[in-house]
Amino acid sequence: MHLADLPPLPEAPGVYQWWKGSSVIYVGKAKSLKARVSSYFHGEGKALTIASEADRLEFIVTRDEVEALLLEANLIKLHRPRYNVLMKDDKHYPFLKLTNEPYPILLIVRRVDNDGARYWGPFPDGGAVRRIKRLIDRIFPIRKNSGVPLKKRRYPCLNFSMGRCLAPCIGQADPAAYREMVRQVEQVLDGKVSELLGDLELKMRQAARNQDFERAAEIRDQMEAVRSFFGTVQQAYDPELGDLDFLGLARAGRYAIVQLYQVRGGQMLGRNSRFIEDVEEASDQELLWAFLRDYYLEATPLPPLVLLPSEVEDMGALSQFLSSRAGKKVEVRIPQRGDKTRLLELAEKNARTALETEMRLLERKGDHPGLVALKDVLGLSVRPYRIEGYDISNLFGESPVASITVFEGGRPKKAEYRRMKIKTDSKSPDDYLALEQAIYRRFTGSLSASMAVPDLLLIDGGLGQVRAAQKGLERAGIQIPLVGLAKREETLILPNGRSIELPLTHPALQLLIFQRDETHNNGLQFHRKLRSQKALKSVFDNIPGIGPKRKEALLAQFSTLEELKAMDAERLAKLPGMDKRSAEAVLKALSQVG
Template sequence: MRPEDLPPLPEAPGVYLWKDGVRILYVGKAKNLKARVNSYFHSEGKSLRIAQEATSLEFILARDEVEALLLEANLIKHHRPHYNVLLKDDKHYPFLKLTKEEWPMLLVVRRVQDDGARYWGPFPEASAVRRIKRLIDRYFLLRKNSGYPFRRRRYPCLNHAMGRCLAPCVGQADPESYHTAVKQVEDLLDGKIETLYASLEAQMREAARQQDFERAAEIRDQIAAIRSFFGTAQQAYDPEMGDLDFIGFARAGEYAMLQHYQVRGGQMLGRISRFIEGIGDASDAELLEAFLRDYYLEATPLPPLVLLPFALEVQEAFAAFLSAKGRKVEVRVPQRGEKTRLIELAQKNAQAALETELKLLERKGDHPALKGLMELLGLSRRPHRIEGYDVSNLLGESPVGSIVVFEGGRPKRSEYRRLKIRGLQGRPDDYKALEETLARRFSGSLSRQMPIPDLILIDGGLGQVRAAERGLQQAGLRLPLVGLAKREETLVLPDGRTLALPLTHPALQLLIHIRDETHRNGLTFHRKERSRKALKSIFDDIRGIGPARKRVLLQHFSSLEELRAASLEELARLPGMDRRSAQAVVRALQELPNHPASP
């Protein structure tokens, strides 16, 4: 679609729908329809793709930005457009529903309907709903078994006999007493605990005044049960904090985690988590807005304060949208004090939950980094096998090429290799060493032992990547290559382009892991070389240790630490050794500076 194909757009708030024939591609809202829609043709990425793919545009005017926000939410929920962020979640979180009838009853439901009933939720956990429902069923005498809608019965149920129902179904309930119980349930679920306590205590005093001590004792037990449940059953924060919601957000490449926490009366009620996959180039703001839209379209009752991890353009409009549902709601990003610590807690937990989800994907063989690498590097398939390469030397000596192998995002240590570099003639040259390592890996005996990788990672920048390319050319191969520059953790491509990814991106995290393993593999070789040189120099100076015994000791012990841990008897039992030569070795170890004597 071209800008000249657009219909005349007003400079007014409303909702616009990009369409491809009858299919709706994207639904958006705007304070100024004309300015917002025209901006698509001057954007990049998803916005420009939507405008180019669309064949028509429709719009609906709204009275203000708040009405546009509500209309957008309903249209997205109904049409589920391709380019809108859709939070796919197979969980329907539970609500408590108080029916609107002459004799209301309390139900656990999974959907909110426009039927005049009162709803509370969504609750993060079904177990929490069941506990609250059991408490209410035990101590508040609402009907339970006469159906919805209300139906009369011939005989009262067992709950009436147990003193847990006023039995309106057989005409035995006093309307005033029943509606007092309904009001108390509403106060309890609204978080008006002190109001409820005052009402119950007044009833208890009145029962005692009328010398109905059995009823007074029942109300006393009711108050104690409520205090016990809401005082200790949940994790408490500062009671002065009152009612609020706060949200944590974490993102890694194509994946994100949103966590919503409820605090009521200063107590944590629980959290709702949403793990989102395949988010593409959606911004953090789009993801958070989509979550707020999905959650708060039905959530009730609302707290007076909602805390966000970062600011949104629609923040004020969203606060007005929530306030229009019944009570004034403030939406803000905390800047200091206890509320900033709540957001920090939510962010930390969201990041931990995201890492857990990514590890679960990895265990299932669907490592999240592999798809990301395929898309970032333009590969034809996921790089199941990745080989990492590095070269290192010990103070300019003993250069070695280090090779590590990862399959499915996991290290395959049985195929780690080290190659001693032979073609440098005593002069350090990392580029030549890397070129030799690649050439020998893909043209020597290793080429027959190890399969061809899907991707090669080089520890270094463009110079190292070009050296690796020359090594592959010597072997007659062209394979996907990428370098990882240490300082900036930037991806370097053979054509000179660089890619900077956030440190939390799964693809970058995997490449860093491979690079660090490659480096560690080389260092392990040098530590062993250093230990063996130290051993050789020690044996050269020990009287009674000739070439044959020296060869036996070097074959049996790979490091100075192993030799130091050996006992005199163990040394004497080695082939060609005796007690006198073993004692000579122990004395030599004792004379080493800064090393304790071996036992």
Template sequence: MRPHDLPPLPEAPGVYLWRRGEEVLYVGKAKNLRARVRSYFHGEGKAARIAEEATALEFIAARDEVEALLLEANLIKAHRPPYNVLLKDDKHYPFLKLTHEPFPTLLVVRRVEADGARYYGPFPEAGALRRIKTLIDRLFPLRKNSGYPMRKRRYPCLNHSMGRCLAPCVGLADPKAYGEVVRQVEAVLEGKVDGLLRGLEAKMREAAQRLEFERAAEIRDQMEALRAFFSTAQQAFDPEIGDLDFLGLAQAGPLAVVQLYQVRSGRILGRISRVVEKEEASPEEILWAFLRDYYLEASPLPPLVLLPFPLEDLEGLAALLHRRAGRRVELRVPQRGEKARLLELAEKNARLVLETELKQRERRGDHPALKALQEILGLSQRPYRLEGYDVSHLQGEARVFSMAVLEGGRAKRAEYRRMRLKAGNDDYAAMEEGVYRRFTGSLKDLPLPDLLLIDGGLGQVRAAARALERAGLSLPLVGLAKKEEVLITQEGREIRLPLTHPALQLLIHLRDEAHQNGLRYHQKRRSQELFQVLAGIPGIGETRKRLLLERYGGLKALREAPLEELARLPGMNRKVAEALKAALDAPVKET
């Protein structure tokens, strides 16, 4: 689509929809529709691609930013555009609903409706919802079995006989007393337990003064149950923090985790964690999508929300929260102090959830990097088994071919291999020899890889391709140049990815594993060679052998060390150093 194909756009808030035929590609909101839409033709990356792919643009003008935000959320839910960040799946987290009627009841629901009721949630863990619902049903005599809206009954139910219901359905409940129970339930659901406990304690003392000891004991048991529940179900924090939400975000390529913590009266009341997978989504886009979706339904709202980094166009969200809460809700990015430490806690836990998600996907063979590799390299299927090859040498000699294996993104160290090469100082010939022997020699019975990673540039990649051709195989391969971490195809095409891209991170890990496999072999050979030369030298025992190995690493460095330096080493003297130099000057037969 070109700029002159756009419809006349107003300089007003609203929502715009980029379309490709009947498909909605992207839904966005704007303070100024004309300026925002035209910016797509001057941008790059995803914005430029959206404008290029689109064949039409629609817009809906709104009265203000709040209306634009609500329109955006509803249109994204309806169309699920491919370029928008979609955090929600098909399931809806449950809420507790305190119904809007003369004698309210507490229900578990999946949807928030504009019916005047009070909603508490969402609860991402069904166990937490059940625990708090069970506590309220046991301690507070709200009605339970007469439906919604309340239906009249002829006789009270068993809950009334057990003291767990005031029985308004048969006309036994005093509206004032029932309203007091409702206020207590609201305090529990909002986490305002300290004030509730103080009120209950005062009532307990009043009952005791009136010699109503049975009633006082009931209130005492109620208080103990509340204290026990909130001491185990919630993590204590600083009471001076008050009521707030704070968020953390962690991202690895297209995979991200957002975590929100609810703090009420200084206690962590709950935690919401959402995982999103979206190519090219920036942290700002992901955080904004979470805030928009979560706060359109969440209740009750705190007076303060702490964000991990600044976002543009937050005025509309702040106005919406103000409207929903009936008071100001501040969105802030703290820079220091206790509130900044809360954000560090949220980010740390978001990283832990992200790492767990990545490990679970690796076990399923569903590492996000594998799908990305398929798309980046144009493979016919998602790769599962990756083999990385490296050629290294020992101080210019004794070239070694090493192999590392990943399956489903996880290292399979039982199938790591290494071999000595016959090729001399020709790196390309060494790579060709190693790859050819991998598929024709003693390793040929190992499973064939879906992708080969060559440590090196175009020369090494083409050498590996020649080896595959000689072996009668056609397998995908790509090189990884060390200096700039650039992917190099067999045709010589360079693919540059951000260092944080999961596909590049996985290939770097595989390359490093292959390199370390060869390095361990060289270290073993160096120690064997050094120990062979040192064997039989007067005064050189096991302790001095290990000292010299740790200090110099191999024979070359040890031969170049001056006599005086050797004599000054801890545990050495001049006589032993002279014997050592004499032995080092003698010719050594290579093993």
């Protein structure tokens, strides 16, 4: 593209997109669209490469730079352009959500909604967020289930009997006491641990003075649990530091890492780290900006101060954007002296250590040729490391199940294989609907909190299955690249309908075939087990002397007809709930099944 080919550009703030064919190759923002876009033809390096490669330019005028910043971030997440700096770990990290209800519940979720709830996150370490939730569930008796919004029950759950819930579901909870518990949970999640411990100590002493020693002991146990947990994850600093975030950056060759540390109430609360590849042509300013853009688009709550190791473009607009998100003034600053410069030195040191660790891990894992090839074949922005495979298995529409496999670094991770029963009201098979349901449930249900977000989805099937999977992702509000593998021709299918044919010896195709077959076999095994259990249940239905209790006892002991047939009458009679007569009746019925 040449300068003369540009459309008339206004001297106004906005966002511009360089296109090549049907793909966006770069998204940028500008105070003046005319000045910024024109500069691409007078520059050098990456800017000139982008302008030369693009065949058209589109732009959107915004009201101000803050609106341009937000639009740029959303468009980059949507298109993931090849020439933008993209975070390898830019995924839907989990958040903690305290619902907006009279009796709130704490949940692990994958996205932030404008629903009046309070959110904390994102947490890049899924294990850490689950440990925090388990701690809170254990020591604060707020409700753990009973639905969102709260659903009334006839009887309380086991948590009430264990003293871990005030049972608002049966109207047992005192509203004031529940509000106090919620306030304490918020203190923990806001990092105000010292303040919480001070409040708890006052309440413990008051309970002791009132000779309510049982209550005093409960509060003491709460305090010990909080100290024990946060004593292992926090490091004390000067309390005068207050609440702030500070960043560190390290780079080596084609790799870089950006880390953000949270200080709340003068204590280190957490760290968020992003690893970036192919950064040879990116400046420190671009790397920091990419992190800030992606992280603060969702992060909550925000501190009043953010410390950067070096200047980034449009710091004023960034400060305005953060202030609008926080609902209060947020300052972005580069400290020149004092304790805050030492924080940045600490961040840089830790970032260098983390980068060295990441590079050693890459060396240990090696570069799997299939993953290297997949990045180029599918035009992905980063090399995929974690791939999830999906397949639907059924027999004439009976007992449909979804199979999920996980490969990391080109190798099966069998501990994370999953199987899912598909809920259906229809007797006729509908693999498309089943696949859409499986994908939606995977990324919105309990698996979304317990499993990492993959870099790529592999769908066993053609264009229909691929588009059904895409629909499931859209319903879940998540964007992940996906590819289908049609069985007969072993052709790769993309959501836009494009097909890619590769020779059978191609490393990318060999890897996908391996995982596709693993996924198919995983589903078939589960499906056979379900059918066998169903057959087992039907055998027991008409056997004299085998009532509901004996039937359940037998089903608890055996999962297939073959296992039961291998028993003799004497051993079968000794099982719980059985006797010699019923054992003989069961074996006689089995002999007639064949």
